[in-house]
Amino acid sequence: MRSPPRIAESILTLFYRGEAGKELAGDLEEEYRFLAAARGPGSARRWYWWQAVRSVAVRLCWARRPRAAEPRLGRRRRPALGILTAVRSLVRAPGVTLLVIVTLGAAFGASISVFGLLDRLVLRPLPIEDPAALVIVNAPSPPVPYLKTLTTSSRAADGMTVHGASYPFYELLRDRVPVFAATVAQRRTIVAMKTGADPFESRGVLVTGNYFKVLGVGAALGRTLTPDDERVHEVATAVVLSHGFWTRHFGGDWGILGRTIQLNQHASTIVGVAAEGFVGTGVGEAINFFAALPAADLISPGGPFRYDSPQTNIYTVMARLADDVDVSSAEETANAVYRTLLAEAIREVPGFSDRRRFYAAAHVTLMPGGYASSQQSPLSRSLTDSLWLLTAMVGLVFLVAAGNVSNLMLGRGTARAREIAVRKALGATRARLLGDHLTETAMLVAVAAGFGLLLAHWSVALLPTLLGVDVLPTGVTSAPDHRAWIATGLLSVVAGAGMWAGSAFRITRPEAGGVLTSAASLSGAPATQSWRRGLVGTQVALSVVLLCGAAVLVRSLANLTSVETGFVADGVQTFMVRRPASEAPGSKAAGVLEALREGLAGLPAVSAVSMTSQLPLAGGGSGTWVVGDDDPAGEPATLTNIVVVGPNFLSTLGMPLLAGRDFTTADRAGRQTVAIVNESLARALFGTADAVGRHLGYQHKTPDMEVVGVARDRPNRSIRSPAEPELYVSLLQDPGLSRVSFVVRAQGTLTYATARAALSPLSPDWTVTAFSSLSDLVSDSLSRDRMLAWLSGAFAFLASLLAVAGVFGLTTVHAQRRTREIGVRLALGATVASIHRLLLREIAVVASLGALAGLTIFVLMSGYLGALLFDLSPVDPVTLGIATAALVGVSFFAGTIPVSRATRGELSRALRVE
């Protein structure tokens, strides 16, 4: 280190320009070199920095005195001096300054954190080329001749129906829609990946070969997939790893290229690693690999279809719009093409008339595909609404905090009225006073924003708790990044301008000069007082909105947690096993599962074991049409959720039977096929809950399954949903499942090693994953509601605290201002109680008007909340009443403190107050 610190030098030359600057820098550099040689570079650097800082301070503090030769009057102050003035005036009132920074900083912190989440899950463009031009093509695939079930679709959390597309439909879209510059198809898959000894579950995306090129995503290592990879190679399938998986699992090994790994026991070659940060077009999913589509046939677990089968509508089709085509006109073109396709299908498909009504309403929707909010990731879908709600809430908190800051500054402004009056008398213009106030506000906001960023950084650690997860989904965090910094900057500017405008003109208004002569308006003119009342009233109103929102969310959570789940989750552990693709479904697989069940049941700590295709409250499930023995024609059928379970399933989970028995090991292949129905299904099929001994079957099949038990109704898909018709069939008689969840009632924790040790001797290629306790899963299913309740509660609390502080401040000033009046009244014989009434009337009016306004706003906005609540109206009168009354009560109480302080004082002191 021969030369002095460049940054310090640049700062120095910023303040010392021209020849003088050169001499100064030269002197310092010379001495620096000497010191560096004598005492070492570290010490010299420190010395240099110290010199630079002090020299700059000298420059700032010693205003150059006007030379006698050239007196300059009314010259401009250097801006640095304005900053210095601002710092001095802020430091002079450390209490207020600190309060403002903490208040506003907390609001900033909350806003930045929520923005961080909203941005990552909703707003942010994906790390791809030109995300605005990428759309998801959403339409039911046209029918094909030999297919009865024409389309699969699912309903998203926002009520939008998302259609899967078939591969032929993708090809039609690709070839025939002219406004699509390029089209890709993709689908997610879960495979058993084997890179070492034990196979593990791994998520990937199967894509068309043009995927990476169309999205404009490059490779961090090796190459990406190309259309060549679509050709099925006998040797091995090409696989591209995600950057995250490469670093996590392979430690970022550069020698990974060409290595062979097993995907569902199919050899695959790693040809590259995708660019950092790219995990497909969804958000929050740990995507480990990408493979070109025909590979689906090789690595898909037991899929009885070809990847390009017209019967499987499982793909997401995305298109890149041609240049200068906007979405609505592209949608028009796509719909025109779609109608042609349907017309062709009508000509070619016999029996299309069955579905005519469905397809009459069918059309193509183009949804934005290049953003985090794109309708592809379950996480975005489930959290988007909640995040917007939270954003609105922090927005309100921020407004309340900003109102408080304005109020504090008004208060301080009136306290400084004398100083301002003196400055005016000495010739300061109003513009300069406004400018000084702007500098002060800007500095306050900047420091508060910095504090907020720090808070946001620290609060990242709380995020998993708030979201109710052990580990955050990939890429999901609230840590402020450059986008959060920019947003913070914008917010600061807007907030600063607002707070400045909200207080500056009041403080510096022309009549403030009167303060010099009269003590009467010591605490501000009536106009300022009513302005402050308005601010405080608004704060109360906004806090009431927040409190009401939080109250209904908390009550909704309470409703959810008090729902009877219908099973005993405590003490039950669960994990999932997956059959390798190489093993055929059938009795051998059922044998492995049953042997594993018996093996586990033999362990000393285990009291009961069973297995299921679908854990309770885990959502999903298949809808199948079921008929009873009354309706041999198969009509009308009941849409039923089918759950395939092992022996003793109901007893293992403590689910009560209304009649009949649980499945046993005797209910296996070759015996009478048996079924357990829930009450709803029993009533739907047989008109009575007494269904034991009756028969049922799937639509268009003979109803030959005998009902052996009737289970009590319970919410099956989620705690929110009412009981739906449900049918349990015996796993030993229906062994087609590729993955099965085990439920184990045991003392202590079941480990992977235990399960693996029990499974490996039976069949080493099965994977074991998803260990959890059932009560955790139940609790996780409420994590979104819990997060909303907690966060909205915290925000409402913060806002209320600020509003109450506002009321307190208002009354304090008010009481001070009227101290003399109070003294006179007391001297003339007024009672303390009457003075109380006089002063409290103001708080009462402000608080109740504010609360009324807040309630009105809340009721008007409550429609947005309805969908998030469970078993509760958003305008529940009791809840809203309690929330409002609580805030008004506390504000009132806060208001009484300064009032009683004012009336308790010595009479003589009150009269002498100046």
Next chain:
Amino acid sequence: MPTTRLGVFELMVLMAVATAPEEADGITIRQKVAASRGRDVSSGAVHTTLDRLGHRGLVSSRQGDATPERGGRPRRFYRLTALGAKAIDINYGALQTLAGHVPQIFPQ
């Protein structure tokens, strides 16, 4: 003559220039001022003061050569002017009077 009124720091800087053998550069002056003050002083303060004294005609200066150890920047040498010497003389009287009072405060 208002231009000869000197602050204590200005006087220290002026004395540092005056006590140099012929002429003094910024570093020498800074070190001398630091020595007479008993604690370190910032180069910025010294240069600002020298600048001010120069404008008042109490010191004169000339530019020296640029050297590599100064990062290629020129050195400036300062020398006392007649006016500067007079200013010291005037202030010396005031200092002497002031100093005369010290024994009253700290009697032996």
